[in-house]
Amino acid sequence: MLKETEIDRFLLMLADYGIKSENEFADSFFGEYEGNEDDVLQQFVQDWCALAKGCLPKQLLKQNDSAKLWHELIQFDFHRFVFNGNTYFFKRNY
Template sequence: MADMSNWYQSKSLIVQEDLVDIICKKTCFVVDQQDIDGFLVILASYDISTAKQFLESFFAEYEGDEGVVLEQFVKDWCALAKVCLPRKLLKQRSPE
């Protein structure tokens, strides 16, 4: 635990209180220092640097390879979209 504590303390207060804490609360697969550091880099590439931005952008967390994740995301998104135009367009396209 000391290693995790030292790692956590090495982050700025904004990163600690904003992103690291909310990432730990909202995700199941981002579990250790390396995962969180990698996830912070990915978030930064999307200009996400605050908990508010993360919460506004975060939809769900999926496990698996790209194809499985994309398929599950589209299914979930369509379930929320109900009868909107994107769902109609997706129905017209083959899964490939």
């Protein structure tokens, strides 16, 4: 359970990324993953590819590793930050 001060810190972090209202949060939130290591990034990229339309993301995933896809392509569409041991992904354009 989060304390009020932790909630306030989380809201301030969101505001730093331009997310200031409930609607902006709902529109931009992509996912929360436990941890902050490479396995989180790998799971996120797999989830992103599964939800993306068309065959291109699946072909990219087969041809590249998750870290390379993140650095060369996906990071430009998402904010990623770690808070209290969890990694959060928010869409930059919503």
